[in-house]
Amino acid sequence: MALKITDDCINCDVCEPVCPNQAIFQGIEIYQIHPSRCTExxxxxxQPQCVEVCPVHCIPLDLEHPETxxxxxxxxxxLTEEKTV
Structure with a gap:
């Protein structure tokens, strides 16, 4: 399942650089996660690195994008094949 960032985000900038898939980006008001790039x-x-570093614990599973x-x-x-091409 992809992860998502909730409205509790404080834009502290710690999640985006730790994402190995470049799934996190700055949205209009808060950071967001591209579900197509998030592999947890x-x-x-x-463990998901964004969840590990988030000081306000605002990155739960995104139930709208279930994945096994x-x-x-x-x-x-x-995603890793795309990086090598």
Whole structure:
């Protein structure tokens, strides 16, 4: 499942640089996550890095984008292949 950033975001800028998939970007008011790029850090880390560094704990699972662990692994594979091309 992708993650999402809630309105509790304080724009502290710590989540965006730790995302290995460049899924996090500055939105109009708060940071946002591209669901098509978010793998919950599957393939990179044991835990989502944005969740680990967020001081206000505003990055839950995005229930609108359900994915199995296998789907997240496949997304990771596709994203890493894009980087090598």
């Amino acid at each position: 850090c599957v393939g990179h880390f044991d 662990p296998e789907q997240l692994q496949e997304k990771y594979r596709r």
